[in-house]
Amino acid sequence: MSLISVEDAVARMLKGVTRLGEESVPLTEARGRVLARDLAARRNQPPFRASAMDGYAVRAQDTPSGAWLRQIGEARAGSHFAGTLGMGETVRIFTGAPVPDGADAILIQENAGADGDRIEVLEPVAAGRHIRAAAFDFREGETLLHAGRRIGTRETALAAAMNHAIVPVRQRPIVAILSTGDELVEPGEEPGPDQIVSSNGVAIASMVVACGGLARDLGVAVDDKQAIADAAAGAADADILVVIGGASVGDHDLVQPALAEQGLKVDFWRVAMRPGKPVMFGTLGRTRVLGLPGNPVSALICALVFLKPLIGAMQGAEGGEPTRLLPLAAALPEVGNRQQYLRARFVEWQGRTAVTVADEQDSSLLATLARSDALIIRSPFAPAARAGDVVAVIDLAQALS
Ligand code: AMP
Ligand code: MG
Secondary structure (H helix, E strand, O other), rough: OOOOOOHHHHHHHHOOOOOOOOEEEEHHOOOOOEEEEEOOOOEEOOOOOOOOOOEEOHHHOOOOOOOOOEEEEEEEOOOOOOOOOOOOOEEEEOOOOOOOOOEEEEEEEEHHEOOOEEEEEEEOOOOOOOEEEOOEOOOOOOHHHOOOOOOOOHHHHHHOOOOOOOOEEEOEEEEEEEEEEEEOOOOOOOOOOOOEEEHHHHHHHHHHHHHOOOOEEEEEEEHHHHHHHHHHHHHOOOOOEEEEEOOOOOOOOHHHHHHHOOOOOOEEEEEEEEOOOOOOOEEEOOOOEEEOOOOOOHHHHHHHHHHHHHHHHHHHOOOOOOOOOEEOOOOOOOOOOOOEEEEEEEEEEEEEEEEEEOOOOOOOOOHHOOOOEEEEEEOOOOOOHHHHHHHEEEEEHHOOO
C-alpha cells in the first residue's frame, strides 16, 4: 500500500463516524465535555441596572463641582435602596448594587467628600457613568453557547452565569490504549537492563481525558501475537482502540497480524507524514482501531493529528486544531514527500514573534518536545523557506495541554 496524505487519511478515518448519545452532567463535572445542545440564558445579566463602582448614586445634573448632596440611604450588592432619589439627594452605593430609581450616574468615592450625611461633589459626573445597563452582558433567551462547544473555564463561567447547573453533553467515547513491546515496563517499575519505561500509554490517556474521552489503559503487551490479541480483547466495548508500537513492519511488528485474526479490517496504514509514517487505521467490529508508532514524539504527534479529531467527531465538537501563521526566524530546507511536523520555539525576531526549529528533531526526544512551544507544519514538496517566510504553526501549549 502506498503512502496517503494526512488530509486523505483523516478524511477516511472520519468517514461514517457518528456522534455518541447525550447525557446531562453537573456543570462542575463538565470540563472537557462537548455541549450536545445550544445553551440559552435563563436570565438577564445583570438583572438590574448595577453600579460598576463604589461611590454615590446621583442625578448627574446635581453634580456641578462643589455641590453638596444629602445622603438618604445605602445600596449594597444583594440589598437595594427601596426609595427614589430626589433633587439634591444621593445614596451610598457599592459595586454590584442595584442603582436606585431616580439616579442616573455613580459619583465614584474618590471624587466625593463626606461630612456626616452631607456629600461634597469634587468632580462632576456625566449621566450614565459607571452604571451597567440591565442585560448589558446578556439577555434571557439569548443563545450564548452552541452545541459542539467544548466546555472550558470560560464556558463554565458563562453557563453558570446563565444559571445552568446541569448541562447536556455528548457521552464520552471509551478509548482503550494498548502499549506493545518486550522492552517496556510501566512507569514506577524498575526496568531491566534492556528495558525502558512506557511513557506513551499514560501520555495518550492524558490526551484522551483532556479531549473529554474515557481512557482505559490496557497496559503493556509483550511482542507476541497471542499476548497482543488477548490484551486487545479488553477493548471489545470500546469506541476506539489505540495500539502503540509494533506497526513499523519489522520482524517484531505484530499488531496487524494479531488483530487481523480478531477480524481487524485495515483501512490504511502508511501516511505521508514525518514523524509518524506507520500510522494504521481500521475497524474491529464497532471499535475504531488506531495504530500509532512507538517513538514517543511520533506517538503524540500522530495522536494529535488522528486521535484528537476522532474523539472530537464522536462528540460532535466544533473546530479543528487551530493554527497560527508566523514568520520563520531561520531558513528551512525543501520538504520531501511527507508532511513535516517540526518541533519549534517562539522567538523574538526583528521586533515580532517568530518561530525557529529545535536543533534536534529525532522523534524519540520527549525533553525536546517539552521544551518546544510549537509544531511547524510543512506540506509535502514545499520549497525551501527563508527567514521571514510565513509558516503554519500549532501552539503546543494548547494542542497538547
Ligand atoms: P515500535 O513502533 O514498536 O517499533 O517502537 C519504536 C520505538 O518506540 C522503540 O524505540 C520503542 O522502544 C519505543 N516505544 C514503543 N512503545 C513505547 C512506549 N509505550 N513508551 C515509550 N517508548 C516506546
Ligand atoms: Mg515495538
